[in-house]
Amino acid sequence: MKVNVVRNVLQANDLVADECRKRFRKAGALAVNLISAPGSGKTTLLERTLPALQPEFKSIVIVGDLETTRDADRLEPLAHQVVQINTGMSCHLYANQVAQSLEGLALEAAQFLFIENVGNMVCPGEFDLGENLKVVLYSVPEGDDKVAKYPTIFRVADLVLLTKADLLGTLAFDRERVRQDIARLNANVQILEVSAETGMEQWWAWLRARREEGLAREARCVTEALAET
Numbered sequence: 600m601k602v603n604v605v606r607n608v609l610q611a612n613d614l615v616a617d618e619c620r621k622r623f624r625k626a627g628a629l630a631v632n633l634i635s636a637p638g639s640g641k642t643t644l645l646e647r648t649l650p651a652l653q654p655e656f657k658s659i660v661i662v663g664d665l666e667t668t669r670d671a672d673r674l675e676p677l678a679h680q681v682v683q684i685n686t687g688m689s690c691h692l693y694a695n696q697v698a699q700s701l702e703g704l705a706l707e708a709a710q711f712l713f714i715e716n717v718g719n720m721v722c723p724g725e726f727d728l729g730e731n732l733k734v735v736l737y738s739v740p741e742g743d744d745k746v747a748k749y750p751t752i753f754r755v756a757d758l759v760l761l762t763k764a765d766l767l768g769t770l771a772f773d774r775e776r777v778r779q780d781i782a783r784l785n786a787n788v789q790i791l792e793v794s795a796e797t798g799m800e801q802w803w804a805w806l807r808a809r810r811e812e813g814l815a816r817e818a819r820c821v822t823e824a825l826a827e828t
């Protein structure tokens with residue numbers, strides 16, 4: 600019985616997530632779900648990324664935390680629009696919270712929608728928010744043993760960002776061990792080292808490339824649809 604209840608929650612979430620995905624597609628915004636343990640550098644990453652994407656690309660951010668508007672306050676001067684969701688006791692965002700947030704957003708005006716999920720390595724992996732891409736942040740100070748201990752999120756990641764890479768020379772951290780652990784869970788996922796101190800250009804290039812791919816895919820769909828009529 601308990602299993603059924605959990606399944607129903609997930610199924611209900613997936614239905615709303617599909618609606619969100621359609622909304623992102625219609626607006627032409629690439630939706631990126633940022634997932635990590637608390638403090639791995641999600642908001643800092645966005646603080647560096649939003650200005651780097653401008654003026655070509657505008658970004659909207661939906662940010663989830665248990666309490667406070669601290670992250671939204673940090674991002675508000677840099678984003679086209681920001682919405683803070685306070686989840687109370689919940690350790691991840693649900694698709695219906697994203698759907699509600701979309702009601703007040705000018706999604707058509709943005710090329711990227713970033714969703715900063717609640718800091719948690721486990722639960723956000725199970726809950727589809729309709730995003731196009733799941734990006735997992737894993738920071739050097741967390742230690743090099745965590746991938747195998749918290750595998751859920753790495754299995755579904757479209758990209759892993761090894762954040763705070765400026766600390767690689769300072770803290771004992773075996774990046775090869777991490778690469779091997781990730782490869783065992785998700786053979787083809789790319790891993791990029793980024794740092795708010797020393798740079799994250801590869802990440803910005805990755806975002807631009809995924810957007811280009813999305814546009815090309817849309818153009819193919821339109822061409823095929825026209826050919827069928």
Ligand SMILES: Nc1nc2c(ncn2[C@@H]2O[C@H](COP(=O)(O)OP(=O)(O)OP(=O)(O)O)[C@@H](O)[C@H]2O)c(=O)[nH]1
Pocket residue numbers: 635636637638639640641642643644664670717718762763764765766793794795796
């Ligand atoms: N050395 C170093 N510190 C960083 C880097 N990125 C973030 N930090 C620091 O890490 C701490 C947490 O960063 P946040 O960006 O707030 O992390 P977060 O993942 O958004 O945190 P939550 O939203 O609370 O889960 C802050 O003190 C940042 O200054 C980095 O690249 N290098």
Ligand SMILES: [Mg+2]
Pocket residue numbers: 641642643670715
């Ligand atoms: Mg944050």
